Amino acid sequence: MSCGHPLSSRSASSPQAFSVNAIDKIQRYLPQGLTSRILSQKDKIEGERRQVTVMFCDMKGFTPLVTRLGPEKAYSVMDQVYEILIHEIHDFGGTVNEMTGDGVMALFGAPIALEDAPQRALRSALAIHRGIEEFNRSRQEKDLIRMRIGVNTGIVVVGTLGNDLRGEFKAVGDTVNLASRMEGLAEPGTTYVAGNTFKLTGGLFQFEPLGKKEIKGVREPIPVYKLLSTKENLYRPRLGSERMIFSRMVGRDRELDRLELQVLKAVNGEGSVINVIGEAGMGKSRLVAELKRRESTSKATVLEGRAIQIGKNLSFYPIIDLFKQWAQIREGDDEAAAFGKLLASVRRLCPEDLGEVLPFVATLMGMKLPGQYAERVKGIEGESLENLILLALRKLLIKATELTPLIIIAEDLHWADTSSIELLESLFRLAETRRILFINVFRPGYQETGDRIAKGVKEKFP
Structure with a gap:
């Protein structure tokens, strides 16, 4: 079972065709120097297996929004939503891997390696929900925007890069597929995470256990958790030295x-x-x-x-x-x-x-x-x-x-x-x-x- 997500595979009929070029928008908001750092690693990551945290994020009710507002106004709204998503992902070290008509797929830990990818991804998810809430207040409209986010951590195969981020950059594997399933389960305005991400971050965030869920393509039901917040008794999650430690360090x-x-x-x-x-x-x-x-x-x-x-x-x-x-x-x-x-x-x-x-x-x-x-x-x-x-x-x-x-x-x-x-x-x-x-x-x-x-x-x- 595998699921590939090539960056450049958008059809002419995709809703994204109404908006500005997706890759230009991604590159516009990349932190200074990150594009060159990503491209410099082209030869290093071809076909490489890495532990990565994958995030899927989409907007609930995009099609009704287009019907209600008309294509021009609806995609103007989506462009503003994209800016929130891209900024909050990049601010925590993630990379937007794909933009759809109503959301994004992002990677934390590839192509740029991160030592604390799961924590960064969850902090990014919380920031996205806060950003969307502020956007709703500024719009003062009855039709509130709500994002559904799914997160999973595991091994993926990272593909190659073209010469301008338009090429072959993609991540494949069961980890990607399960992150997508988490997003599909999530209620609007929430983030659902799979067990691996929960284990790596459970001491730093508040979660609501949702029990075991049947997941398409997965043989046995798996535990799912709803992300609630950072833990109130901490100053903040330490994205470095205070990660969860499950075993004694060896060799240092x-x-x-x-x-x-x-x-x-x-x-x-x-x-x-x-x-x-x-x-x-x-x-x-x-x-x-x-x-x-x-x-x-x-x-x-x-x-x-x-x-x-x-x-x-x-x-x-x-x-x-x-x-x-x-x-x-x-x-x-x-x-x-x-x-x-x-x-x-x-x-x-x-x-x-x-x-x-x-x-x-x-x-x-x-x-x-x-x-x-x-x-x-x-x-x-x-x-x-x-x-x-x-x-x-x-x-x-x-x-x-x-x-x-x-x-x-x-x-x-x-x-x-x-x-x-x-x-x-x-x-x-x-x-x-x-x-x-x-x-x-x-x-x-x-x-x-x-x-x-x-x-x-x-x-x-x-």
């Missing part, structure tokens, strides 16, 4: 011991900067996850931030991510709640310097400042603002290390923006005098980010 004891030695040094007052470098799938995040389970790590405060695949277009994203975790700012917090949490967190550490630290940390995080805090940053721009932000962050981290050793884990820095790299390099100097350990996790071959950090750390922290 030496590297793990070396990392733990740096933790012990920090606990005893000696800071350091460590780089964990490796290609996707080599176990970088797993190594960090194992380190966090060690007893020595419990003697320090651990803060984590990570860059995302479109991070070059998002200034300071991993730094902001780190401070959101520190202040326990959740994704659903509004502006007032988020600022209140940051205020409380900064006040606990820097009560005497609150007026000098809070405005600049909040500015870095893109928060709207009230009253006296807005006045403090008024008229400050450019290099002067950057220096004051750096000073505020240094004060905050220094105060934190006076209370407890600090471990700062920055993941996926190969995707970070230049501003984040420069800021981190400035903060690394704290390790010379403070009990702070920086752990930088990234892939090799990214000259402006990961390679730059590797070179700088080697020169300044031999």
